[in-house]
Amino acid sequence: MQRKEINKLANSWTYSKALLVCVTLYLWAEALMASATRVVAGGAPTGASVMMFVLLLPMFWLLVYRWYNCLGFVRAVRVAVVNFCFLALGAMVGVLIQQEDVNNPTSVGDVQELVALGELSSIDDATVSAGARRAYQHFESFREAESFFLYHLGNNTGLRGLLGFEGDRAGDEEQIQEMLSNLEYRLPEIAARFGAEKAAAIRSQSETGLRTRAKNGEIRQLEERLNDTMFSLFVIADKLDLRRAYSSDWYSMMWVILFFGVLSSVLRNGVSYLMKKNKWGFCITHCGILLIILGGLLGRTTEIRGLANLNIGEYTSEFRTWTGQPKKFVYNPTFADEDSKVFAIKLEDFRADQHDVLDIIYVTANEQGQLQQEFDLDEQPKLRVFAGLTQAYDYPIDDLRGDPAFKLEVLEYEPQTTVVRDEESGAVTSYQAITDATFFDASAATIKLKVSGPDENNELRSEEFLLHAAGDGDGAPFSYVGPDGERRVAWLRFREDSDGGSMPLEWQSKLSILEFDEHGHPVKVANGEVRVNDYFIHGGYRFFQTNHNPNDPTYSGIGVVYDLGLPLVLWGLYCVMFATAFIFLVMPLIKGYKTRGQD
Amino acid sequence: MEFFSFRNFLELTMQLSMVPMALGFVLFLSWVVSAGKEGEHKLLTLLSKTTMLLTGASFLLGCTAMILRYIEVQHWPAQTMYEVIPLGVCAAYLSTIALYYVLGLNRRRGVARAFGDLFVALIMVGGVFTLQYVLDLDPTGKALPPALQSYWFSTHITAYMIGYFTLIIAALAAWLHLCFQFWLQVIRRQESRLVIKVGVPVLALIAAPFGSIALVMGFGVFTVAGVVTAYSLRGNREMVWYQTWERESDNFTWLIFVVGFPFLTSGLIQGALWAQEAWANYWGWDSKEVSALISWLFYVIYLHLRLIAGWRGEKAMMLLCVGALSIFITFQLFGYLPDSQKSLHRYTDMESLPSESMMLPIEDEN
Numbered sequence: 003m004q005r006k007e008i009n010k011l012a013n014s015w016t017y018s019k020a021l022l023v024c025v026t027l028y029l030w031a032e033a034l035m036a037s038a039t040r041v042v043a044g045g046a047p048t049g050a051s052v053m054m055f056v057l058l059l060p061m062f063w064l065l066v067y068r069w070y071n072c073l074g075f076v077r078a079v080r081v082a083v084v085n086f087c088f089l090a091l092g093a094m095v096g097v098l099i100q101q102e103d104v105n106n107p108t109s110v111g112d113v114q115e116l117v118a119l120g121e122l123s124s125i126d127d128a129t130v131s132a133g134a135r136r137a138y139q140h141f142e143s144f145r146e147a148e149s150f151f152l153y154h155l156g157n158n159t160g161l162r163g164l165l166g167f168e169g170d171r172a173g174d175e176e177q178i179q180e181m182l183s184n185l186e187y188r189l190p191e192i193a194a195r196f197g198a199e200k201a202a203a204i205r206s207q208s209e210t211g212l213r214t215r216a217k218n219g220e221i222r223q224l225e226e227r228l229n230d231t232m233f234s235l236f237v238i239a240d241k242l243d244l245r246r247a248y249s250s251d252w253y254s255m256m257w258v259i260l261f262f263g264v265l266s267s268v269l270r271n272g273v274s275y276l277m278k279k280n281k282w283g284f285c286i287t288h289c290g291i292l293l294i295i296l297g298g299l300l301g302r303t304t305e306i307r308g309l310a311n312l313n314i315g316e317y318t319s320e321f322r323t324w325t326g327q328p329k330k331f332v333y334n335p336t337f338a339d340e341d342s343k344v345f346a347i348k349l350e351d352f353r354a355d356q357h358d359v360l361d362i363i364y365v366t367a368n369e370q371g372q373l374q375q376e377f378d379l380d381e382q383p384k385l386r387v388f389a390g391l392t393q394a395y396d397y398p399i400d401d402l403r404g405d406p407a408f409k410l411e412v413l414e415y416e417p418q419t420t421v422v423r424d425e426e427s428g429a430v431t432s433y434q435a436i437t438d439a440t441f442f443d444a445s446a447a448t449i450k451l452k453v454s455g456p457d458e459n460n461e462l463r464s465e466e467f468l469l470h471a472a473g474d475g476d477g478a479p480f481s482y483v484g485p486d487g488e489r490r491v492a493w494l495r496f497r498e499d500s501d502g503g504s505m506p507l508e509w510q511s512k513l514s515i516l517e518f519d520e521h522g523h524p525v526k527v528a529n530g531e532v533r534v535n536d537y538f539i540h541g542g543y544r545f546f547q548t549n550h551n552p553n554d555p556t557y558s559g560i561g562v563v564y565d566l567g568l569p570l571v572l573w574g575l576y577c578v579m580f581a582t583a584f585i586f587l588v589m590p591l592i593k594g595y596k597t598r599g600q601d
Numbered sequence: 602m603e604f605f606s607f608r609n610f611l612e613l614t615m616q617l618s619m620v621p622m623a624l625g626f627v628l629f630l631s632w633v634v635s636a637g638k639e640g641e642h643k644l645l646t647l648l649s650k651t652t653m654l655l656t657g658a659s660f661l662l663g664c665t666a667m668i669l670r671y672i673e674v675q676h677w678p679a680q681t682m683y684e685v686i687p688l689g690v691c692a693a694y695l696s697t698i699a700l701y702y703v704l705g706l707n708r709r710r711g712v713a714r715a716f717g718d719l720f721v722a723l724i725m726v727g728g729v730f731t732l733q734y735v736l737d738l739d740p741t742g743k744a745l746p747p748a749l750q751s752y753w754f755s756t757h758i759t760a761y762m763i764g765y766f767t768l769i770i771a772a773l774a775a776w777l778h779l780c781f782q783f784w785l786q787v788i789r790r791q792e793s794r795l796v797i798k799v800g801v802p803v804l805a806l807i808a809a810p811f812g813s814i815a816l817v818m819g820f821g822v823f824t825v826a827g828v829v830t831a832y833s834l835r836g837n838r839e840m841v842w843y844q845t846w847e848r849e850s851d852n853f854t855w856l857i858f859v860v861g862f863p864f865l866t867s868g869l870i871q872g873a874l875w876a877q878e879a880w881a882n883y884w885g886w887d888s889k890e891v892s893a894l895i896s897w898l899f900y901v902i903y904l905h906l907r908l909i910a911g912w913r914g915e916k917a918m919m920l921l922c923v924g925a926l927s928i929f930i931t932f933q934l935f936g937y938l939p940d941s942q943k944s945l946h947r948y949t950d951m952e953s954l955p956s957e958s959m960m961l962p963i964e965d966e967n
Contacts, residue, residue, distance in 0.1 A: 079905065082905060083905055083906060086902045086905070090895050093898070094895060096891055097891050097940055100940050103943075147940065150942065151937060151938060158937070160810065184960045184963055189959075199606075202740050206740075207954060211955030307881075379956065380958060380959075499744075505744065505747065508750070534747035535879050561880075568883070572877070576870075579871070582866040582867070583863045583867065586859045586860075587859075587863050590859065
């Protein structure tokens with residue numbers, strides 16, 4: 003059959019016909035794979051085998067005897083548009099229905115066991131199977147996520163009444179307003195002392211926090227109210243694979259149609275057509291899409307993903323996949339057999355580096371002469387330190403754009419240092435930067451800080467401090483006279499920010515690769531370092547920094563990934579990105595330039 | 602507050618943006634009133650050019666604010682919404698300036714400038730409202746977590762911001778056209794297509810619950826367009842100032858799309874390349890990634906329908922408007938989606954804990 007005739011067949015597709023055939027194909031894929039799974043898992047039961055045969059037969063017939071119709075189908079623009087719409091719809095399903103955690107999935111039959119229980123309240127009984135319990139945990143997470151979404155949908159569109167809530171907003175509005183007005187009363191002083199940003203932060207966080215707390219209470223109520231409906235939805239979503247939308251067979255079918263559609267449209271007018279200069283962009287973009295889909299398929303079939311838990315000095319030739327299975331490190335595992343060489347990874351060193359911060363705490367002496375915080379803030383202001391940092395505090399309360407009384411400037415900052423301290427006072431007298439330090443040398447930072455403020459005679463007084471961040475860090479008091487004539491003391495503390503909620507600056511692990519000699523003794527064959535955003539490759543595996551434990555500074559979790567499809571995907575991504583820019587930005591500019599030249 | 606601080610320059614940018622916004626509206630109304638009158642309208646043309654200059658000045662001021670934030674937080678200022686949204690506003694201003702020349706609005710003469718002035722004024726309304734919203738957000742500068750310490754951080758987010766805001770501008774241009782078409786057909790009692798007759802009021806209503814900006818840009822623009830159209834058509838007159846735009850709007854919206862789409866694609870793909878480096882997983886089906894993919898797929902559908910299936914005019918423009926809604930959901934409403942709770946893209950959220958000690962009753966202090 004001629005190319006023109008196939009193109010004619012492609013053009014004959016209408017949107018409604020395309021929609022019907024696409025939906026049929028998605029359902030066909032789901033049914034086929036379901037029966038195939040039963041055949042493989044259940045020792046080929048007759049019913050499933052017959053079903054599989056019945057499903058495959060018409061497809062073979064179409065592909066062999068009506069191949070030109072199949073070609074016309076995948077080449078049709080309307081089919082492509084309908085398929086794109088379904089791809090977007092499938093993605094929307096995945097976003098709107100909470101997806102199962104791929105690292106902790108339910109097994110086949112778990113949800114059915116939970117349904118068979120009848121009463122969800124009996125989930126705590128000792129007789130309930132582990133599968134049903136696992137399914138119940140999934141249901142709880144599903145119910146929470148869907149109630150959260152439904153609540154905000156109703157709340158933000160003014161349909162709270164439909165969800166059974168009274169009033170315009172969550173919580174006791176009168177109480178919230180009273181608390182906020184108490185806050186407003188105190189904020190001017192905070193703005194004067196700490197700056198307008200700190201006051202704005204407290205205002206914003208407090209209002210959002212109060213409202214979120216009230217909303218969370220209502221979400222819990224909604225969860226209880228919709229428990230039965232959510233359970234029905236959970237069971238349906240599980241049955242139709244909507245909780246596993248992206249790994250479902252109907253969604254895979256959409257990618258298959260897309261792949262053949264793109265392939266067919268690239269080759270629509272023959273290879274020579276693609277050699278024309280103005281078709282290069284089109285060709286590269288679409289080939290990029292093909293590479294991404296092919297790479298994705300290859301990745302899905304060969305990917306191994308897991309975690310190796312190590313402490314400094316330990317080595318292992320085994321890691322655990324995300325689903326808990328142990329795997330050996332063998333070179334190129336896709337093509338490996340029992341005789342393949344095993345290697346091990348060893349954690350030579352690990353360090354989590356924290357940010358260096360400076361606390362600014364106003365202090366006053368109480369009646370017993372002890373220093374105490376002047377402002378009982380939930381979190382005292384802290385600055386992340388860098389050389390050249392300047393900050394001003396204590397503005398006139400009636401003129402926040404006026405001159406600040408108290409200024410500080412970080413004159414010097416060295417991240418890794420040794421210090422000399424005065425024997426009597428313990429204050430740092432000098433420091434030495436460790437210039438040949440590596441990341442794993444965990445020596446602390448030192449800063450030279452200059453602070454200034456007026457004294458009692460209204461003359462500017464400056465003072466310089468050397469502060470070292472080791473341990474709990476060094477502190478120094480600075481006294482000055484505020485804009486209202488009152489004497490103030492600011493306590494400045496330089497330390498590493500290892501508060502519970504703070505993320506570290508960086509995690510880094512030093513690894514070595516070991517192979518085993520004929521006596522089974524490990525021999526080092528390679529070295530590498532990993533940090534987040536910078537992985538290390540060996541034997542087809544990529545090792546990356548995944549985990550750390552603040553309570554165990556010697557522990558490092560090393561992520562392990564083996565994915566044969568990655569190079570294809572990366573090439574595809576680059577092709578699509580650059581070709582799109584070329585088609586839409588570069589080409590019009592060149593054309594415009596040429597047109598202007600002709601004028 | 603220090604003069605050279607991000608917050609101060611944000612306020613200044615917002616205040617300066619009000620000038621081209623007001624001037625744009627005044628000019629638009631002047632063009633509408635003076636439509637049909639003879640003369641070169643030199644003063645109006647001069648003021649129209651000044652509007653663009655002031656937009657340029659607002660852009661520069663916004664960029665200065667971003668540089669100051671960079672100095673304050675010591676990284677590309679795109680971690681929290683307090684930083685990302687102003688970056689987006691700068692991107693919108695940059696796109697406006699670029700589009701002004703790409704669309705040839707600078708070469709228009711007389712009343713043909715009217716639509717350009719309205720277009721710029723509405724973008725500035727968006728800018729002013731957005732910056733006002735940002736000033737109420739938590740301004741705390743946060744340290745970058747390890748995953749964000751990458752060279753992709755700046756380029757990925759900036760590409761997205763340019764893509765998002767340019768495509769929102771495309772939707773705005775399409776929306777303006779659709780609103781005027783709707784009212785033209787209603788007032789002239791013409792037979793109109795379903796896409797206009799039903800689609801336009803539905804879109805105006807759908808946008809309403811998405812916050813004050815969406816309300817102004819959706820229902821507000823729809824209403825004002827009705828008033829202006831009714832005024833322009835009084836006594837069987839023609840909407841002279843609208844004729845050029847009516848003729849070219851399809852091509853204009855396409856050109857804006859052509860500028861924005863490569864940035865959207867680049868943002869999406871850079872995200873995948875970055876995820877591959879940070880988590881060794883180029884695509885994790887994270888809900889933010891999927892939301893972004895949905896928006897991208899939407900524009901791919903628009904592209905194919907327009908280029909291959911021959912969709913033109915109102916139908917294609919309606920798609921651009923729905924595409925902007927999709928972007929808005931991805932950018933602003935993503936945090937409410939069911940699967941967003943376990944997303945790896947929640948860096949922009951702050952832990953909002955109320956400051957209990959600051960909210961105790963006042964009398965307790967005395």
